[in-house]
């Protein structure tokens with residue numbers, strides 16, 4: 675006797691169960707695509723957490739890039755409330771990004787070795803979305819486009835991000851339009867080059883921080899400081915996780931590993947926002 679499913683009877687107040695095609699949730703979230711993108715390269719059961727954590731971080735990078743682009747565009751239009759709202763959202767997202775280190779923060783060398791060789795030359799260094807974050811922060815470098823020559827769309831997006839003014843460039847241009855003495859040499863700088871700290875910009879932040887705490891520029895300064903601290907934390911959490919998982923071995927991407935990451939992690943994001951504090 676064949677087993678017939680019981681006829682569907684809706685419970686009162688229960689959600690709708692009956693859809694013609696795929697569910698509206700699926701149509702929006704594309705969960706079936708997202709949850710079928712996990713293809714571990716080894717048989718080690720721990721690799722899934724490594725792969726998914728990396729994918730989760732890529733998604734957070736994507737949202738954060740979106741927020742900082744929104745903030746940069748708003749600053750171009752001197753729309754401070756929209757810029758501050760986007761920066762605020764990005765700090766909550768950065769906190770979630772940083773919390774995603776948890777599954778990888780305690781790897782032993784033996785646990786990491788169980789799938790490390792399967793990664794080949796793959797390295798987060800080759801993450802184009804992370805590079806776009808760094809470019810938006812002002813950490814520009816044309817050589818970082820080289821690994822992406824084989825992927826035209828990614829390369830074009832990165833090239834655009836390299837040549838566009840960074841979020842910090844837009845901040846300084848906005849401050850100049852508000853009457854602050856940002857030098858012409860900073861305003862006219864080649865946006866494709868790494869931002870170098872400038873004593874006159876430091877004096878502007880000093881002036882802003884010596885004034886009322888609720889002024890627009892002061893609130894902008896604090897929102898950027900929050901972003902800078904959380905980016906610094908991501909770099910340092912990455913550094914410690916790497917030190918725990920592989921000591922001083924060379925990286926899969928070919929760098930010196932921890933020694934190279936230490937230099938990267940030591941860099942200050944929005945440098946004058948930190949140095950100006952000594953003079954307030």
Ligand code: HEM
Nearest residue numbers: 728731797798799804915916919925926927928929931938
């Ligand atoms: C415990 C696991 C991890 C280890 C041992 C590790 C190790 C390394 C090492 C040694 C480097 C230097 C480049 C190289 O030679 O490969 C690097 C760079 C990098 N890694 Fe990881 N990594 C880990 C997890 C992750 C995760 C989950 C992400 C998320 C996407 C990530 C993103 C990056 C990025 C963006 C860089 C470049 C940093 C920069 O340009 O300053 N890493 N990693």
